[in-house]
Amino acid sequence: MLKDNQLLKNLKIATKLNILLIAISVIIVLLSGGFLSLILSHNAEKVVTDKALVLMETMSAVRNYTSTKVNPELASRLETDNQFLPQTVPAYSAREVFEYFREQGGYKDFFYKEATLNPTNLRDKADQFETEIVETFRKDSNLKQTSGFRSFNSGDIFYIARPINVSKESCLRCHSTPDVAPKSLLVTYGKDNGFGWKLHEVVGIQMILVPANKILETAKKLQISVTSILVVCLLFAIILINFFLKFTVTTPLKKMAQLAQRISTGDLSQEFEHPFDDEMGMLAASLNRMKVSLEIAMDMLNSEAE
Incomplete structure (x- = not known):
């Protein structure tokens, strides 16, 4: 149990999101497949019934x-x-x-x-x-x-x-x-x-x-075809979400983590630029303000030391 918790903690955000998306996709396929089977079976029986009634x-x-x-x-x-x-x-x-x-x-x-x-x-x-x-x-x-x-x-x-x-x-x-x-x-x-x-x-x-x-x-056959199309669409959606996540969340987070690491070692020469005013932009602005505040504090300490 502890190993499972530790493994879960070590997973990256993208991996956790993919696991969630795959689980949701499996549930959607199973539920839609079941409902589709009932609908198509009912429709097939109706077709056969109509033909039999005519005869x-x-x-x-x-x-x-x-x-x-x-x-x-x-x-x-x-x-x-x-x-x-x-x-x-x-x-x-x-x-x-x-x-x-x-x-x-x-x-x-x-x-x-x-x-x-x-x-x-x-x-x-x-x-x-x-x-x-x-x-x-x-x-x-x-x-x-x-x-x-x-x-x-x-x-x-x-x-x-x-x-x-x-x-x-x-x-x-x-x-x-x-x-x-x-x-x-x-x-x-x-x-x-x-x-x-x-x-x-x-x-x-x-x-x-x-x-x-x-x-x-x-x-x-129709059920298999529709289910296959649904699976392909869900996979395509997962791929698009991963691309979106990579360019709007994980990549900016990695860059901000690298910047924070440089700041922690005293390198205050760089700032993080984020072109959008979303949550990641707010986080980037806060990190930049923190860098400026740290830079001012370091200057004050250096002035007092002199």
Whole structure:
């Protein structure tokens, strides 16, 4: 402890100031980096969310079109055709349209799924993660949407999920009991899956998955760039402060210390000239007055001695 205190006492003003400036710069970089990370992460998530919401609304429009325009036109064929017409199902239409969308450049990592606990088509079967989200919507009837990140081997993917409710009694035609289901549905999918649904029940979720890695990486690169610029600016500021300190404080102090040493040895032939009327100028004027006073006192002593 004593050694540390002695070391601190021996440090020069410029060194002490540089230590202080470096400490302040480190704090500024850390705080600004943290705030910048939060801001950029929030902005990146907002960008991903907006993109996912556009896709979600598009798929909802496809579902609505299928339910109101396509299904009424093909409903009569469900009893007469040997095979079920999946084009009458909103979930099927939305999924197929999205698959065409994924074929476009740059969208292959986007996913859309209507995950259902008890689907007619097993490709829509909810996995454990999706089942937990369905149960969340079932427990909270006021919850209309949830979002977050889901981890895959390829990285984190942002998702938005909305509940799928049995909102119309017409839906129960294919999902209440096998007895009232269209014959073509039973021929194609059998009697074991997709039944037992109830009106107003949450049976699944409509989910959009959007890759967020590229957007998050861009945000991190921007954070690094801004932080680097900040570090360079702070270093430049420290260098400028050091130059200012050297020419206005440390160099004049060294010259005054040398003058004071000469005066202490009896050399009264020199004066210290400082061109500015700042604190250093006041100190220089006081030193010069002290020299003059000392010179007068020495002359008086010499006169008395003679």
